[in-house]
Amino acid sequence: MSADAAVNTGKRRFLIGATSVVGGIGVIGVAIPFVASLSPSEAARAAGAPVEIDISKIESGMMITVAWRGKPIFVVNRTDAMLATLPKMDSRVADPKSEVPHQPEYCKNENRSSKPNLWVGIGICTHLGCTPTFRPEVAPADLGPDWLGGFFCPCHQSKYDLAGRVFKGVPAPTNLYVPPYRYASDTRVVVGEDPKQA
Numbered sequence: 001m002s003a004d005a006a007v008n009t010g011k012r013r014f015l016i017g018a019t020s021v022v023g024g025i026g027v028i029g030v031a032i033p034f035v036a037s038l039s040p041s042e043a044a045r046a047a048g049a050p051v052e053i054d055i056s057k058i059e060s061g062m063m064i065t066v067a068w069r070g071k072p073i074f075v076v077n078r079t080d081a082m083l084a085t086l087p088k089m090d091s092r093v094a095d096p097k098s099e100v101p102h103q104p105e106y107c108k109n110e111n112r113s114s115k116p117n118l119w120v121g122i123g124i125c126t127h128l129g130c131t132p133t134f135r136p137e138v139a140p141a142d143l144g145p146d147w148l149g150g151f152f153c154p155c156h157q158s159k160y161d162l163a164g165r166v167f168k169g170v171p172a173p174t175n176l177y178v179p180p181y182r183y184a185s186d187t188r189v190v191v192g193e194d195p196k197q198a
Helices: 002-038 044-049 080-085
Strands: 051-054 063-068 073-078 116-122 133-135 150-152 181-185 186-193
Touching: 051 063, 051 073, 116 186
Parallel strands: none
Antiparallel strands: 051 186, 063 073, 073 116, 133 150, 181 186
């Protein structure tokens, strides 16, 4: 009887060991695809990647819109006349010195840009996320005689000047965001990279 007991114990150990190994391989086989699914796909990585923009084609006084991380990026080539309106707006905007940190430190100035004529901003209203329209004209009938150009949000009538600074008394609480960006050359801007990353 002791010989049968030894055989049964050996078989039992073998079966337990074999089952454990097969079970472990099965767990690993399921875990690898699960863990791989947690890392971002190539498309997701590309969606968050920096975007290089050719600014040589933007005429003076005009704006283009590009996408970065699924957001509209406004790039405005401001004229000297447009830049001259910014100091006049200080008393009419809520945060004239851009104290709320909605821009990189190198854009915390009156122009909210690293070079005066080119403004780069995220085109999403800080109220409820609508996309403002670029309204560069002075004193249009629908915006009144005090309008010197800027951005107007049609959803709830928030207004921003040509530096993306929000007017007082509108639903939007803060200035438009300025993303990190750097100049790759005189004609190319890279949105999504800080100048220190160059």
